[in-house]
Amino acid sequence: MPTEKTFRSYSQEQGKAYAQARQDYHPKVYQTVVDLHTSTGGQLNTLIDVGCGPGLAARGLAGYFAHVTGIDPSEGMIATARSLGGETSASEPIRYELSTAEELGSNLGEPVGDASVDLITASNAAHWFDMPAFWARAAQVLKPGGTVTLWTSGEIRIHPSMPNAAAAQAAMDRYSTVTLKAYYDPGNAMVREGYARLPLPWNITPAVLGFDESAFIRKEWAPGSAFFVGLGEGNMDLFEKVMATGSPYNRWSEAHPADAGTERDVLRMLRREIEGLLQESGVEKGQEMIKADVQGVILMVKKRQ
16 A cells, blocks of 8 residues: 655644645534444444644544544644644544554554444545455454544536536646646545555455444545535635645645746646636636535444443
């Protein structure tokens, strides 16, 4: 499995910028995660959000759980998450700690105990985990009947109702498959494939025992079904900020510091191209709006009772 290096090295300033730009998941996503968990007997006491970044999902789910911990290997992300805080259903502060998916809290001063966790989540992060090590540790810390829920969003797609939509989508496709091709890691490919090849506990070698393959759920989140808050339509500033949170673009920026943030920036050039296409279709300069959708997928894995 690939090792994520881009976000792991984030400073607190970068973590703050990421938190400001990255759209939160829609409340329906969080409700779906909770409903899938509880419908199969999962309890609402203890949650660990793995690869929590600035704490979006930890805060989004905290109102359902009495005890919540977010873990991430990035000091900058954890510092940002701590600054944003959040409270659980028991009015307890969310705990944010430095730890990897593979450690899953074993390195903490108060380690996560065996059979102590009801739900483990990871949002847009599992494609960077060493999945065999993650599954082995998850099997240790989950309670019998506990749940691992992993979800990811696909790439942003132009909505067909946007003026000049086909040409704008072609520009987006070139940006991803040509301009940034050299900056895509294997983990990014897993996201584009909707986690179809993400290793699960029963299809790795050796298999991690204790999980119930028959209870596995894969839920597709179709375009137009609100995977993120406010993604449907937005101005070009928002579009550029959201796109700038992608790891391939971050790697391009690191490789081209003199161009990043200027009119030679590849993302800025994509923005200008789409603005031009909108203007060609009659949209007034300065009034350009992006209309976009994103697909998503949620995977649920249960530990046997």
